[in-house]
Amino acid sequence: MVKGDEIVELGRTGLRVSRLGLGLASLGGLFEPVSDEQAAATVDRAWQLGVRLFDTAPVYGYGRSETRAGRALRPRPRDDYVLCTKIGRLIEPGGPATQPIWADPPPGVGPRLDFSRAAVLRSVEDSLARLGLDRIDVLHVHDPDEDYPAALGEAYRALDDLRRAGVVRAVSLGVNHADAAARFLREAPPPGPDCVLLAGRYTLLDQSGLADFLPLCVTRGVAVIAAGVFQGGLLTQPRTRNAPPAMRERIAALRAICAEADVPPLAAAIQFPFGHPAVATVLAGARSPAEIETSAALLAHPIPARLWERLHASGLLPADTPLPATCG
Known part of the structure; x- marks a missing residue:
């Protein structure tokens, strides 16, 4: 059984994180607005639950997530938590607002993709200003496949220099594709990224990270932060209606096995990644105190060994x- 407040090493970084991390995209207004007060209350509740890993990005609400994260975390002892943010998109006046997923973003600004060295250094300065903190612990190269040559040739080298100078503790990738992450790990000059945030590619519905990427991480001592474990709500009934027929059948079979074991499907989803030795922690997004409470409870829910055995036997895994x- 996994406890969200358990503190573990984040691979070779020297950083220590909770098994449950809080993803802060929702607090930037992902799909629907969130008030300043609700954002602060969500971080407060996560802290009370023992969460000590917080992940944000400049593009989340075009700076709003970082601003809210910093405001909520500044009163906390700085050495008691790990803060991650990302580089790859500068938030600029008049920037192209190409992402309608952000509700009520700050007016007059938008993201511009840029992996150049100058952009990386400026992005770090901008993030520190929005956060109002003295340092960033983990810096992810955000979506390096959007401009792979620049991400590898300029952004990674700039982050490596910041790491060597002690400005950041760890260099990471924030990716949605396991093959892109594996390629980056192989092609980056030593010592390479310390960790990788992998979204949606090692879950109950998608194990595409298993064949190549995750074994590579084990071999190289790269820690994995698993995100997107709920697959954007696909495991819940309303979202399932929009899935292709084959996926609906797969989800129905998974739900039936979970029902036999009296296990909520989302509990199996949030605990599944921890079976792999590369996975150190799981990120869960939340836009309210109740949502992070739910994730913590799902992570602690007892799961009998027969559930996983049935998923194996059925071919779903x-x-x-x-x-x-498991709990036996």
Whole structure:
């Protein structure tokens, strides 16, 4: 059984994180607005639950997530938590507002993709100003596949210099595609990224990270932060209606096995990644105190070994999938 407040090493970084991290995209207004007060209350509740890993990005609400994260975290002892943010998109006046997913973003600004060295250094300065903090612990190269040559040739080298200078503790990738992450790990000059935030590619519905990427991380001592474990709500009934027929069948079968074991499907989803030795922590997004409470409860829900065995036997998980520790 996984406890969200358990503190573990984040691979070789020297940083220590909680098993449950808080993803702060929702607090930037992902899909619907969130008030300053609600954002602060969400971070407060996460802290009370033992969450000590917080992940944001400049593009989340065009700076709003970072601003709210900093405001909520500044009163906390700085050495008691790990803060991650990202580089790759500068938030600028008149920038192209190309992402309608952000509700009520700050007026007159938008993101511009830029992995150049100058942009990386400026992005870090801008993030520190919005956060109002003295340092960033983990810096992700955000979506490096958007401009792979520049992300590898300029952005990574700039972050490596910042790491060597002690400005940041760890260099990471924030990716949605396991193959892109594996390529980056192989092609980056030593010592390479310290960790990778992998979204949606090692979950109950998508194990595409299992064949190449995750074994590579184990070999190289790269810690994985698993995100997108709920697959954007696909495991819940309303979202399932929009899924392709084959996916609906897969989800129905998964739900039936979970029902037999008296386990909520979302509990299995949030605990599944911990079966792999590369995975150090799981990020869950939340836009309210109740949502992070729910994620913490799902992570602590007892799961019998027979659930994982049935998922193996049914073919819903590949036979070589490593499984989480269970309650027996």
